[in-house]
Amino acid sequence: MHLSKTTRSSRLPLKEIINDPEAEIKDVATARTFLDQLYTIQGEPATLEHILHVLFYISQSKGINNTLHSAIHATAYLVKDLTMSEVAKSITTAVSSKIKNSVIAAISPQIANILSAAEKLEKTNKNTALEGMKNHIKSQPPATPTLYRDVLAASPANPNHILLGKCLAPEYAMAHTAIKEQQLLIDPSSNHPLLNNTVTRESTIDLIKQALEMVDQIDGPNLQLRSIAQLCNNGILLKFNNQEAVAWIKEPANKMAFLAKLGGDVVIKDRHYTIVIPFLPILTDTDNPDTLHDMENENNILQGSIARIKWIKDPAKCTPNQ
Known part of the structure; x- marks a missing residue:
């Protein structure tokens, strides 16, 4: 431990004073033994308060001059100040701990009640909503499937729509x-x-x-x-x-x-417009331009009106006896 000099009453370094070989008191044990014989109660812990009392008792010893008496008193008052600080700190700690515990103990039931009430309210709302939904479903008439044709029949008719199989007006x-x-x-x-x-x-x-x-x-x-x-x-x-x-x-x-x-x-x-001619002999030469001209002449059709003619089914794909 490093000890620095904080006083000016002696020319000797503090370390030499502490380690003086001729001193009777050399450590904590010898110090406690000496004080127990004259000023303290043996076995009691050495607190700041006890040391304060010892200093005041020492100042009353015989043979102490005024300077030494004042020095001991001054040191005692400083120790007393430290003692008061430690006492105040311990009291503050104890009181704060008790207040904290008291506040927690006081508000814990209220918090528990609030949480319990919130949980019950949430369950109540869920149950109410569920019951309302069930009642709404029960009050609805049973659904019947609608046929597609009925949906079409119920739809408004489009005046520009031409139904399949019907001709234009x-x-x-x-x-x-x-x-x-x-x-x-x-x-x-x-x-x-x-x-x-x-x-x-x-x-x-x-x-x-x-x-x-x-x-x-x-x-x-x-x-x-x-x-x-x-x-x-x-x-x-x-x-x-x-x-x-x-x-x-x-x-x-x-x-x-x-x-x-x-x-x-x-x-x-x-x-061009497609016209189906039924019962046309399969021997008709559809590739011959004269065939088209003959059809136009025999049916009083303007020349060039028939662009081309072809079979619906290729005769080459027909069966021999068809």
Whole structure:
């Protein structure tokens, strides 16, 4: 233990004073033995309070001069101050511990009651909600399955919807036919230099307008292009103001001039309608163009109206005796 000098009453170092070989008191044991003989009770612990008492008793011994008496008294009062601090600290610790324990003991029942009440309230709410749900389910009428046809029948009818197996009303059919007769379908090849998916819409419109200007309009109807639609298959659907304009462009001379201006491989596709002819002899040569011409002549059909003819089922796939 390192002891530094904190007093100025002696010129000797504190270490030499403590380790003085001629001193009668050399350690705690000899100090306690000496004090037990004169001032303290043997066997009692040496507390600050006991040391304080010993100092005051020593100051009353005979043969002590005033300076030594004052020094002992001063030391005793300092020890007394330390004693009071230790007592206050111990009292504070004891009181704080008791207060803490008392507060915990006092509020523990209330906290327990609050937690218990909260748990009971939660259970009550759950039970109430569950009972309410059960009662609601019981009060509902038993569910009956609804057939799909009944759902369809109950749905409001769409006036524009055409039921399967039914034909268009005459007015709808006439309007639909009139719209188609005002349309002209142009079918350019996939490698057409001017009419393809890479060309802008503005360029396509300009080219078609230039091609229409090449059509002879003398004695012809009023040609007014209403709309241009680019189809997914690279086709172009033109709509005119009337069906006479479409028929005029389809005239051979006008058609040739119109397609020549468009350039490349491009055709005007007519609208075709499929007709089933029953009981046609299987010996009919469908690949011969004269067959189509004979059908048109015998049935008073305009020449070129029949585009092509084919079998529904390839005769080569029929059985020999069929």
